[in-house]
Amino acid sequence: MFDWLQHFADWLIYSVFGISAQTHLGESLNFFVLDTIKIAILLFLVTILMGIVNSYFPIDKIRNFLSRHQMYGLEYLFASSFGVITPFCSCSSVPLFIGFVKGGIPLGITFTYLITAPLVNEVAIAIFIGAFGLKVTALYVGTGITLGILGGFVLGKLKLEKHLSPWVQNIITNAETEEALEEEKQTLFQRFPFIIKEAFGIVKGVSLYIIIGIGIGAAMHGFLPTHFFEEYINKGQWYAVPLAVLMGVPMYSNAAGVIPVIQVLVAKGVPLGTAIAFMMGVIGLSFPEAMLLKKVMNWKLIAIYFGTIAIFMIISGYLFNIIL
């Protein structure tokens, strides 16, 4: 798919700049040019695609759908899949949470959505395709959806309503399933300029992190020997996966920049399962989100919520290491 880009990078670095492919610098620069352009293109395409899908499933409609349809556990699958297609900003997580429980959606399903929405978002998908290819991306998305379903299901069974802030509990008792819905008046054609603009905004917003991430990745790619990390991090260490998840949690804002670095770590010998567990920790759990959630629940529930997800992330890391 990106052969032409590889040719371009080769031509630019080796011919135009005249830096030899045999040097560390040449290898690094080639990687940097290739990855930056590749990820920029993918990011733009995926955000536009998600924007189009999302314009057919605005969040209000999803909420109303979930509050009306209670179907033998299938609603967990729906909530999790909806989490993938909606754009997510951690600053929206609290209004979303309240909006969902207000619509009479059970806590477990609300959690399912809250787990998957940040974990599998357009930025992560685009960078994953660029860094690891379609197969690993599909695996990541599938795991993210499953994790949301299982996590939400377990949390739903734990009867955690009593740990919500009193004003939120009030809202739950007065929940109404039907909400007035403003009809969408614009056609896709009319909305398209906004979708393009939004895509540009997203690419612009994460570009600095991505460039830094690819820069670090490129340096490691060119200057470190191939099996460099194998000695330190390998499948034999049982503690590597849990440690990876825990280390990922504080690194939130750099999610876009972390994936290109991880790509190189994997190429240099870190097991893929451990790497994916780390990235899930980075992307799916964050301190800023915990601080925001404090407004609607107590610390105990936040700890249970984070703990449950972290355990599932660790399990998926182990599973990947066994399968892959």
Add this chain to the structure above:
Amino acid sequence: MKQIKVLGTGCSKCKTTYNNVLEALKQTGIEAEVVKIEDIEEMMKYNVLTTPVLMIDGVAKVKGRVAEIKEIKELLINDAPIP
């Protein structure tokens, strides 16, 4: 006088929307009361799901994204609904 409300939890998108509103009012010369709502309990009374939200005279005009200056000016002048 129009009443404009910007609902948002204080993220950068919400701040941009607020500043865009002020700029749009300055450019059009329209006088309006601008209120910024950052308290989550207060915000939920308006039944929002994504932030930021731009409300003009009690109607949510733009939800979940930054409202552009040009867009706000058009909304103020035409009062045309934009989802």
